[in-house]
């Protein structure tokens with residue numbers, strides 16, 4: 538009885554602490570990367586409505602124009618390609634001029650890409666670089682270059698990782714990059730606590746955004762499959778590719794939530810709450826399936842993930858048989 542009461546009291550205290558908000562939101566500057574679409578785009582609009590001074594970074598000119606068209610002139614946009622150091626430098630210059638001597642209150646590292654994704658032996662180094670350069674190296678460079686401004690304002694950093702940063706599957710640079718974001722953010726948080734800079738990690742489950750666009754993923758899978766050597770293709774079998782596409786379609790349709798505000802709510806909390814959380818699992822699939830599974834012993838995660846993906850025709854047994862035949 539005593540234990541239950543203590544747990545209830547602790548939970549109530551935590552909930553109250555968690556809901557305390559910062560004062561004087563207006564006049565605070567927030568810089569968000571990847572605002573062309575998805576989480577970044579929605580977050581920019583919502584923070585703008587709440588009175589933040591939003592500087593939204595988009596990869597494309599069209600992204601900037603579309604965002605300007607549905608907001609007021611107090612929302613500023615800048616072009617930013619996080620894989621290009623010069624582009625980051627000019628964004629920092631712009632934000633330095635905009636914020637004057639107040640510094641930057643919020644940095645939301647949201648820009649990311651998922652493709653190329655696929656079984657590991659379908660990929661080459663270029664495929665890994667394309668994802669890692671944006672999701673991890675780009676994020677680190679943006680963070681390093683904005684840190685002086687963030688320290689000045691005793692600001693907040695919000696990094697978008699993924700459940701796939703906690704549980705690696707699907708091959709390619711995506712899980713790798715998100716796992717890197719988790720670890721970079723952890724050490725950054727520990728280093729920056731002395732300066733009053735707080736770091737939060739967002740771990741979304743599957744959501745429908747540009748990153749999970751089935752069209753882009755399928756087109757890229759076709760590219761990977763078509764360039765495989767006959768040996769590798771034969772080891773998987775044509776049927777594998779068809780099944781892989783089927784699983785991809787089915788999982789995108791059934792797993793992906795369309796309510797991306799679940800993710801932006803977490804980002805908002807990390808910026809507005811007096812005590813931002815270290816980690817935010819966003820979406821029921823993250824909270825109830827992926828994150829708990831990431832704590833399970835590896836063999837259980839292996840079995841669960843094996844159930845989700847198709848098997849190559851040349852699995853261990855048939856490979857052994859071929860070797861005997863030769």
Ligand SMILES: *[C@@H]1O[C@H](CO)[C@@H](O)[C@H](O)[C@H]1NC(C)=O
Pocket residue numbers: 596618620621
């Ligand atoms: C981003 O910058 C990199 C490196 O300069 C370049 O290769 C790439 O094409 C750029 N991407 C876009 C969309 O401009």
